[in-house]
Amino acid sequence: MKKKIALSVNAGSSSVKVSVYDVEFGQAPVQLAEAQISGLTSPPPTLKYVRDGKTVIKAKEVDDNIEGQRDAFSLLLETLVEDEDLPQIKSKEDIGIVCHRIVHGGDYSKPQLISNETYEHLENLNDLAPLHNANSLGIVQLCIRALPTANNVACFDSQFHSTIPEHIRTYPINRDIARSNKLRKYGFHGISYAFITRSATEFLGKEPDEVNMIALHLGSGASACAIKNGKSWDTSMGLTPLAGLPGATRSGSVDPSLVFHYASDVGKLSPASTSELHISRAEEILNKESGWKALTGTTDFGKITSLAFSSSSSSSSSDDDDDDDDYDHEVMKLAFDLFVDRICGFIGSYYVSLRGKVDALVFAGGIGEKSPQLRAAVVDQISCLGFQIDDEVNNNEIRNVVEEVGKKGGLDEPRVLVVQTDEQFEMARACAEDAEFW
Numbered sequence: 001m002k003k004k005i006a007l008s009v010n011a012g013s014s015s016v017k018v019s020v021y022d023v024e025f026g027q028a029p030v031q032l033a034e035a036q037i038s039g040l041t042s043p044p045p046t047l048k049y050v051r052d053g054k055t056v057i058k059a060k061e062v063d064d065n066i067e068g069q070r071d072a073f074s075l076l077l078e079t080l081v082e083d084e085d086l087p088q089i090k091s092k093e094d095i096g097i098v099c100h101r102i103v104h105g106g107d108y109s110k111p112q113l114i115s116n117e118t119y120e121h122l123e124n125l126n127d128l129a130p131l132h133n134a135n136s137l138g139i140v141q142l143c144i145r146a147l148p149t150a151n152n153v154a155c156f157d158s159q160f161h162s163t164i165p166e167h168i169r170t171y172p173i174n175r176d177i178a179r180s181n182k183l184r185k186y187g188f189h190g191i192s193y194a195f196i197t198r199s200a201t202e203f204l205g206k207e208p209d210e211v212n213m214i215a216l217h218l219g220s221g222a223s224a225c226a227i228k229n230g231k232s233w234d235t236s237m238g239l240t241p242l243a244g245l246p247g248a249t250r251s252g253s254v255d256p257s258l259v260f261h262y263a264s265d266v267g268k269l270s271p272a273s274t275s276e277l278h279i280s281r282a283e284e285i286l287n288k289e290s291g292w293k294a295l296t297g298t299t300d301f302g303k304i305t306s307l308a309f310s311s312s313s314s315s316s317s318s319d320d321d322d323d324d325d326d327y328d329h330e331v332m333k334l335a336f337d338l339f340v341d342r343i344c345g346f347i348g349s350y351y352v353s354l355r356g357k358v359d360a361l362v363f364a365g366g367i368g369e370k371s372p373q374l375r376a377a378v379v380d381q382i383s384c385l386g387f388q389i390d391d392e393v394n395n396n397e398i399r400n401v402v403e404e405v406g407k408k409g410g411l412d413e414p415r416v417l418v419v420q421t422d423e424q425f426e427m428a429r430a431c432a433e434d435a436e437f438w
Contacts, residue, residue, distance in 0.1 A: 128240065184239065212359050
């Protein structure tokens with residue numbers, strides 16, 4: 001089979017990223033370029049473009065006619081095709097495979113070639129993930145029209161968790177209703193966890209079916225995963241990505257009755273709903289109006305950490321400034337400590353579920369990879385389980401795909417690793433290994 005050009009497309013709520021790979025069947029993909037438009041929900045949107053590891057466009061403001069994910073993808077595709085220094089894509093016909101990150105894949109346990117039947121099935125899942133699948137499916141539709149010679153492949157964030165045992169994925173509700181409405185734990189961030197599992201396993205020098213670990217994907221959306229014998233055993237997210245850890249705007253797991261005491265209109269449709277997208281006020285409050293933003297006023301966890309660890313006030317400031325500084329420090333420390341507590345709660349639960357047989361604790365995602373303070377706070381709190389941080393190594397910049405930040409102990413002591421996860425690469429790799437997509 002000859003080489004193909006593959007695009008990995010990741011459509012988030014406020015950004016669209018496209019990575020370009022040279023792929024050969026059965027071989028590791030080679031990245032050629034990456035383009036991203038950010039700031040779709042906080043205009044003006046900006047374009048970043050990297051080719052051959054060099055930044056071509058750093059943060060260029062783009063025209064105001066970029067109104068959503070479809071417009072953003074169209075501009076990214078145009079940027080790639082018109083780049084004379086990217087000879088692998090001289091026209092749209094040079095693109096052979098487009099891998100799409102789809103958050104909710106229902107019962108699919110592997111990537112799927114997108115046909116009319118597959119697309120219809122994914123549309124039906126919109127009711128389970130109204131805030132997550134719609135953006136991706138819009139780009140799928142656009143690609144089918146704009147790239148008629150390419151194979152479109154859906155890679156699901158839920159597919160990695162298809163191995164979760166029935167007693168863990170089942171909710172204690174009426175079984176007939178649960179089956180008919182497909183109500184169970186699905187789990188998400190699975191593309192990231194697949195990359196984490198493979199990379200950490202290779203680093204540890206173990207066979208895939210021999211490794212047990214607790215992995216943390218910590219970003220604006222955050223989750224934890226227990227991995228047993230190389231496969232998902234449990235994860236913090238559930239029917240939707242709302243369950244589990246709090247995030248930038250998500251509440252994470254709270255008492256289900258809370259939302260009914262929080263507002264009086266929670267059963268009504270949100271004004272943001274459309275004829276195709278039905279979102280209740282309850283979903284909107286817990287997904288979009290909660291999390292660190294609700295606690296602190298910011299979604300920037302770096303800012304939260306910085307203020308949480310700063311002095312509460314300085315002697316040279318006025319009394320009013322002191323009061324403001326004290327409040328900022330107090331509320332940021334609350335948010336930081338709350339996040340650490342919730343993370344440690346899942347680690348403890350998973351450690352017991354894995355019967356204490358844990359090879360490594362793995363940090364990943366934007367916060368997991370870039371916040372040594374968070375890593376240190378988490379590991380300190382769970383030190384009773386045998387995990388230890390190496391303060392000097394932990395404070396160094398993470399440069400490699402996998403780095404060890406824990407103290408090196410005996411052979412039986414659990415390791416502490418950081419993995420720079422790469423969902424784009426993982427999608428391209430999955431497509432390169434499946435003959436169906438060629």
